[in-house]
Amino acid sequence: DAMVIQNPRYQVTQFGKPVTLSCSQTLNHNVMYWYQQKSSQAPKLLFHYYDKDFNNEADTPDNFQSRRPNTSFCFLDIRSPGLGDAAMYLCATSRDPAGYNEQFFGPGTRLTVL
Amino acid sequence: GESVGLHLPTLSVQEGDNSIINCAYSNSASDYFIWYKQESGKGPQFIIDIRSNMDKRQGQRVTVLLNKTVKHLSLQIAATQPGDSAVYFCAEKRWGSQGNLIFGKGTKLSVKP
Numbered sequence: 001d002a003m004v005i006q007n008p009r010y011q012v013t014q015f016g017k018p019v020t021l022s023c024s025q026t027l028n029h030n031v032m033y034w035y036q037q038k039s040s041q042a043p044k045l046l047f048h049y050y051d052k053d054f055n056n057e058a059d060t061p062d063n064f065q066s067r068r069p070n071t072s073f074c075f076l077d078i079r080s081p082g083l084g085d086a087a088m089y090l091c092a093t094s095r096d097p098a099g100y101n102e103q104f105f106g107p108g109t110r111l112t113v114l
Numbered sequence: 115g116e117s118v119g120l121h122l123p124t125l126s127v128q129e130g131d132n133s134i135i136n137c138a139y140s141n142s143a144s145d146y147f148i149w150y151k152q153e154s155g156k157g158p159q160f161i162i163d164i165r166s167n168m169d170k171r172q173g174q175r176v177t178v179l180l181n182k183t184v185k186h187l188s189l190q191i192a193a194t195q196p197g198d199s200a201v202y203f204c205a206e207k208r209w210g211s212q213g214n215l216i217f218g219k220g221t222k223l224s225v226k227p
Contacts, residue, residue: 004157040122042203042217043158057214090157100146100165103215105157 003027004106006091012112013081021076021109023091029104031097032074034066035090037108043090049074050097078111086113122201122222129227133191137204137218142185144206148215149178149189153200161189161202191223199225 005024013019023032031050035043047056049068063085065077078085088110092103127133139147145166150158164171164178164187171178177190187204201222205215 006157040220042220044217045214092157100163102148102160102163104160105150108155108157110155 004091004093004104006089006106006109008109009107010110010112012114013078014114015082016080019078019081019111021078021089021091021111023074023076023106024072025091025093025104025106026072027093027104028071029093029095030071031094032068033092033094033103034064034074034076035092036085037088037090039087046076048097081111081113083113086111122220124222124224126224126226127194129194129196129225131194133189133194133198133223133225135189135191135202135221135223137187137189137221139185139187139204139206139218140216141206141208142182143208144216146207147178147180147187148205148207149176149187150203150205150217151198151200152203152220158203194223194225196225196227199223 007022033048034046036046037043045057046060046064047066063079068074088108090108091106094103095101148163149161151161152158162173162176162178164180169180175192179188201220203220204218207215
């Protein structure tokens with residue numbers, strides 16, 4: 001089945017220790033998104049890639065970076081995690097960013113910062 | 115650890131009853147709307163969508179109503195089942211904008227057996 005896969009599902013890191021979260025997709029979608037979701041809140045868009053074109057949200061901290069080496073994979077790098085970065089991180093994909101098509105979400109990675 | 119989150123609005127219904135979840139959207143230029151269901155510990159799952167040229171759309175056991183005059187969206191779930199228990203988010207988008215879905219705050223649906 002075509003899907004969005006995130007690894008790991010649970011990640012524990014230490015304060016200030018860099019961490020990388022992974023997302024892959026078999027949908028062959030052009031767009032990949034990273035969202036941060038804190039408890040009882042809506043997902044908040046961090047950035048997205050349209051093919052190789054990176055689009056950062058204005059309020060995304062510099063601490064968050066992303067890489068998309070090919071169509072299938074996208075990574076979220078948190079350079080120096082703080083306690084406030086503990087959250088669920090969701091990856092999503094869509095065919096194109098502008099049209100009437102939904103985003104497909106992965107299961108998320110729960111990040112804990114000690 | 116995680117910061118304390120907001121309390122979600124909660125709707126509690128009896129199994130078999132109909133549920134109505136409401137959402138007020140923010141941008142009058144939005145022309146595409148999606149309802150997502152998110153179960154605990156999982157990613158959001160697409161339920162149904164509607165474009166602004168429609169005011170009603172039906173799926174299997176779900177109906178979405180759109181009132182552009184008052185910028186209001188609702189999701190109706192018929193014969194609610196325990197498996198429908200989840201948080202429901204509405205999301206809005208403006209055609210041509212670069213992919214940014216704007217999510218509403220979410221409503222927690224609790225189904226009592």
